Amino acid sequence: MADRMLVEAVRMALARVMSEDETVILLGEDIGRNGGVFRATNGLLERFGEQRVRDTPIAEAAIAGLAVGLAAQGMRPVAEIQFSGFIYPCIDQLTNHASRLRTRTRGRLTCPLVIRSPSGGGIHAPEHHSESMEALLTNVPGLRVVFPSSPKRAYGLLLSAIRGPDPVVFFEPTRLYRSAKEDVDDSGEGLPLNCCFTLREGTDVTLVTWGATVIEALAAGDHAADEGVSVELIDVAILKPLDFETIRASVSKTGRAVIVHEAPISGGFGAEIAARIADEALLSLLAPVKRVAGYDVVMPLPRLEQFYLPDEPRIMAAIRDVMSYT
Amino acid sequence: MADRMLVEAVRMALARVMSEDETVILLGEDIGRNGGVFRATNGLLERFGEQRVRDTPIAEAAIAGLAVGLAAQGMRPVAEIQFSGFIYPCIDQLTNHASRLRTRTRGRLTCPLVIRSPSGGGIHAPEHHSESMEALLTNVPGLRVVFPSSPKRAYGLLLSAIRGPDPVVFFEPTRLYRSAKEDVDDSGEGLPLNCCFTLREGTDVTLVTWGATVIEALAAGDHAADEGVSVELIDVAILKPLDFETIRASVSKTGRAVIVHEAPISGGFGAEIAARIADEALLSLLAPVKRVAGYDVVMPLPRLEQFYLPDEPRIMAAIRDVMSYT
Amino acid sequence: MISQGASTPLRFIAPDGQAERELPVFADRAALISFYRAMLLTRIFDEKAVALQRTGRLGTFASSLGQEAVSVGLASAMRKEDVLLPSFREQGAMLWRGVSPVELFLYWGGDERGSDFAGPRGDFPICIPVASHAPHAAGVALAMKLRGEKRAAVAVMGDGATSKGDFYEAINISGVWRLPAVFVISNNQWAISVPVGRQTAAATLAVKAMAAGIRSARVDGNDVIAVHNAVGEAIDRAISDQGPTLVECVTYRLGDHTTVDDSSRYRSDQEVSENWPSEPVARLRQYLTAHEGWTKSDEENLIAECHNLVGEAADRYAAIDPLEPKDMFEMTFASLPRDLEEQRNQLS
Amino acid sequence: MISQGASTPLRFIAPDGQAERELPVFADRAALISFYRAMLLTRIFDEKAVALQRTGRLGTFASSLGQEAVSVGLASAMRKEDVLLPSFREQGAMLWRGVSPVELFLYWGGDERGSDFAGPRGDFPICIPVASHAPHAAGVALAMKLRGEKRAAVAVMGDGATSKGDFYEAINISGVWRLPAVFVISNNQWAISVPVGRQTAAATLAVKAMAAGIRSARVDGNDVIAVHNAVGEAIDRAISDQGPTLVECVTYRLGDHTTVDDSSRYRSDQEVSENWPSEPVARLRQYLTAHEGWTKSDEENLIAECHNLVGEAADRYAAIDPLEPKDMFEMTFASLPRDLEEQRNQLS
């Protein structure tokens, strides 16, 4: 096995499900001959043909709506939205239809679709290409929201997302597409969609994050260890429905929590985790629950984006802060 | 002065700004001759003419986009989205444009628009007419999100929203349109967009809510008083940017917080308030922070909606729960 | 018979019940009587639903008074294996397809089981957000095409729906992918209080097909034969890989938009009265009477039959208990996540 | 001169530089030279921007190579008081309108000040989300109309943009409200890797106007005179309350979609080569040489002038320090809420 980039792991998972299940259909802009702007679908047109790897016109609302129609007919559409900044026109279809087709019809029709989209900043992209907007979907009942941070997790979670019976929004951390590398075994084994991943065990602080900031959190974990602080690092990976059990157990042990994400802090999904802690793990808390997140400002253009993105020093400052309570 | 219904207060505010400022333009479906499906714009066509009170085609994305164009040209568009379940197509315009036109152009162009929409359940409306989706907007930097719960506050906040320099999403609690009544003086005085409203002072529990559930919270406040529990009730009213100061001060005093909202609990805006408390007021907490909210299910059709909506007994149960910690 | 966005809507039977041209072969006595029965049933169902709403036993309801020929014409042109994607005013089409009146009452009474109909299991539930089902039709049609099936997706929506981006994106994609989809516009002249002339400056709604490079037809929507004929031809084309069609049916909404609407606020009684003579049920009755020996007693029997059917359905509906509150959790996901299980337990 | 969705694009000058019909009166020597200069400047600006990107001094950039006549033609037809709403490939139009090359570099270099141009203060900034500026144009035009101004809003977008609901909703509303808006489609045949024939089955993009009941024109987008003429007529109509126009300009994207694209993945070199002979700059140069006495030294001087101008701008751009990190807070709201003030203080 060779090291695989995250984007290759995505492609492996797509190829895998497409070869095992003919009902899997890919939709998206430039996913065919061009192989996707990040090459996530590279070679799939050649392998699976243009019926199943379909370049769509530029019409994001209809892409989501097509997926609803396909899914209701027993197909398994996987749509790519080129950048998450263009996912907003899908929200109507996701909220008013995909997430509730099962409920509305008491299970008569179901909606097993996946919308994949790169998300987040740090690649010096043009305007509107660097946003993180998972929180616009995590209040929608009936949707699953997944956000992996490593090639293996991307592979396993994407397999499960596509094979599963529910609609899933699957965010891929853009700046890890090529930088995150891992041996990925094309075993066809999915990862369950109901468990967080504990990437590092520790006893002093629970560090909770997802997506690209997992990298900074890992670095902070190492750095903290050098300072004698033992960090337990949880990659949430599946935001909705949330496996809070793993987080609660960890915070009960450590008594301290720092939550990290790239989206703006106010109304971000970190708030949900902090709120659950403040309810269900309050009695074990030794320190305030800290969030290290994007600021409540529009994602700056590339010249300033590095100052917006939560980085290791900011995470360390929060860790030191919560450690100052004993 | 006579008692005014909330929907009349909205209309009074609209008429007021329209008569003082010619740049105020109303847009929306059926707001003209029909006066809006809830009659919020009743009589305004006759008074201000069809240039300024404009029935639009059914095109919510374009309604928001028109408003952006008008606002950039120095007009003050106020658009009505007939029900919040139809606001999703506006999200692209709100996030990618309205909220950031000022930032993008470093202030060269600005976007003083207001999108008004009835929100929430409890009126036995058809499918898709009863949702609460404020949390889909509270993570968007550069937007203001307002959600009044009484005729006076609706009047004063709407005046300020329209007169202000920033884009505002203004939710109106549908089930209070006709049931909430208050003397409203058409004084033309706006209410500041940066202060929560403390509706009841108390010392034992801080009850935080907004929109229609303020009514149930008020009842719970009375009920709790009967049980010897002193509730401080805060109507947040302006969700974004949040006046957390008022909430912090209250929780510092009471040591207990219960947050109530109608939207689904997970990823709802209540999480943000709980998260702020868990960070900034943790040391004063005597009890876990509780949220009483909608369940994480699709808003049921009318036959079950009453079981979905947070009611006074559920709020009381949470109050008793936090009071059990001393 | 399909005219590319022609501006005079095609019809076979004039408002006075006289045939204006030779009827298509499908329009034999049995077929016409079945259409007539379905339109009458729809009308009587609508009356009952409005009455139930007025007495607090049903929620807001959208009557199709005056538009029955569109619903029945399109549904009768469909085959069982086709898929209907209805808007909120297509009880006529849904009834024809096999949805029961009890199920329709349940839906409008606020019970999700109303969309779990025993009848056409692959049909879509009623779509409330205007035009948002248009892309679903394209998706359904794509599934059919990919599987090489000879089936079509038929979506119905109003004149107001043609202003929405979803409508356009859907017809455009259907066109470029040659999908077996039929988009039927029930142009009842009004979208709540906005007349079609204030929705668009387009000459007709049928011409909107040109933007997508697809075929269109424009028919008198109060002539069930014309509707059936146009939709039937569109389906034939769809299933023989000739691509999608936009069918504009010109009709008129004789009633209020819904039971919470008061149309006298925005349109004159006179306008409504002027449109009554064109309404579809009397039109076909006159034709049947003149040419197919339809008698007064046939009529009375049919009315009684429909009243019985609808009345019984209303009684059965009234006897159905609501779902258990806990049931609201069951269908959120295929299986209940732990968090939701906890929430469900709180509810008790 | 406006042909309703005609399928042969109108042009004045053929690819070989010969006039095919009498030129419009505006096309005098001075005007043509000013167009030529602007197209050449655009081309040289694009080259420089691509070079800066290749050497890491600019972000992703979308060159307009081959499409300069669309940009310059439409901008030169606008009056100062009109409002331009550009897509991401309209540097030619923006430069003509008075945006400086330094500002353009700043924008593509990732600095918000690039959209705070000193030039046309009312123009919109570059729009990245495809077609989402079409409704803005309608809104701008509505403001103009409400104030009784004789001004027009001119939005430009690509062929791919015509598939999006926003485009359609905007033209439909503009039509029914007779707004002074002009929608220019720069049909460069490709939307990244998708050719226009896979965006839509419509016969032309100009015919899409029929869906909105508005006028359209279809012109050779490599003939700056044809573009100027069509957009000028559309503006004249707009400001005399004759409503909006859709102008399709048929051109070709000779370069990659952007600097991160590799168009050899999806189209042949041969196709690109076949389109070079129609490109707009050489076409006008040939005309000027043949009919307006444009000399080799005129050409050399102009090239040098443009290089200087762009080179100096690049130097000035390179010397501009980024904003202070704290500046990212300043413009979120008109005044800084307390929370944001706290966040800003954390940043230091």
Ligand SMILES: Cc1ncc(C[n+]2csc(CCOP(=O)(O)OP(=O)(O)O)c2C)c(N)n1
């Ligand atoms: C997206 C959306 N916006 C607004 C509404 C509210 N609404 C319900 S029906 C209607 C008018 C629909 O008009 P038309 O499409 O002509 O259908 P008709 O009611 O005439 O059958 C409106 C605006 C809605 N349901 N969906």
Ligand SMILES: Cc1ncc(C[n+]2csc(CCOP(=O)(O)OP(=O)(O)O)c2C)c(N)n1
């Ligand atoms: C809504 C949206 N979806 C996707 C993209 C990504 N994207 C950028 S340019 C482009 C193609 C645009 O094609 P066209 O409209 O023909 O303009 P051109 O690039 O050819 O000038 C796409 C898909 C985007 N910017 N906006």
Ligand SMILES: [Mg+2]
């Ligand atoms: Mg209608």
Ligand SMILES: [Mg+2]
């Ligand atoms: Mg293009």
